[in-house]
Amino acid sequence: MAQITEHTRDEVQKIVYEFFADECEVDISEISDQTNIIKDLDGDSLMFLELIEIFKKKYNLEIELKTIGKYAVKHPVETIGQLIDMQMLIIEHENHIMDLD
Amino acid sequence: MSASSSVFVFPAFVRDYRDDKSFNVKGFADHLQLKLALASDLVDPDLSFFHPENQTFLDHELRTQYIAFIYGCSISEILQEQGIFPDLLCGYSMGIYAALVQGEAVSFENGLLLIRHAFQEISYTTMTGRFGMAGIIGLTEPDIKKILKEFPEVEISNQNSAYSFVLSGHQCDLEKTLAIARTEGAFHARMLNVTIPYHSHFLKSAALQFAKFVYSIDVQSLKIPMISVLTQELLHSQEDIKTELVENLYKHFNWHATQQRMLRMGMNRFIECGPGKSLKKNSKFIEGDYQFISLEEAL
16 A cells, blocks of 8 residues: 655646646646546546556556446546545555445 | 558547647648548538538548548558558558558548448448447456346447457447446446447348448458458458458457557557547557557657
């Protein structure tokens, strides 16, 4: 399980912002925690999947995609800020994320 | 083979033109207009009204195939005019027709007629039911096969990557399958905007009728190697090509395995010869040391 430090959220936020700026071809200054991923950035589920793969590798996470999918059905994500919060929970709890409910 | 071994990949359909930057490339518009004029004379006069800014024909299954075909042929020609030649050709699903034209196995005109005949035969076969295709992202193949035990008429018609699958079948069965897939943790489980169950057993009788047309036209040996998305083998003879054309309608294909096979063959540059980026986006989930680019990025 990954060690969460005070810098982890900043690190996750930086990765998420840079990822969407690159994927959606927008300036990073246009992205905030309130940005709607679908309406404002035209994001899609493949991007979400790609981002999870990035975090799995970076933090050496042991988590099944379908576990995240089940959690996401119960806790839908619309904004960049919500996505960062979910990534933090995934990093912290991995496959035990469903136990939070 | 050159240091950079290139594959020209031809997509099947057009979903939207928002990612299309082909018109930024000098000469592309002229190539496209010339081919649209030929196609409107031969198969469908309405094709002359096409313009990407209007998102034309996106709800017309046959015309979107024509447009993908015409884009593919135009992009391939521009690339070759600029000195970029393919070491290998690959048609994703119904992208087979543009790939065969670029390999000089069939003429541009016969490519259009192949699309029309295949679509006509398929339409006759499927007119008595409501069919479709669906995409599931986020589950594994065993997860999906477990769901499909309840729906034996639904088939996995293509695997795009380890976690991305396309299904074909009756619309009602697909909708029930998708509902279960969502509860099982699929990130994405949606119907595709097609009413034909491509690459499934439902099209076998259509394929046998289509074979009569395939065997009536002039098919030459390929001048550029082409890989089968059905078997991941190289196509060699005229008979190989004709068989592939017929079986491509009703047999499953595997894009994931095909791209992996091309990587093992030493291919390291994939150029998507179409208006979208769907194959480029999918390639992010297939590991390897390669680039997957568009026409504009290639030049």
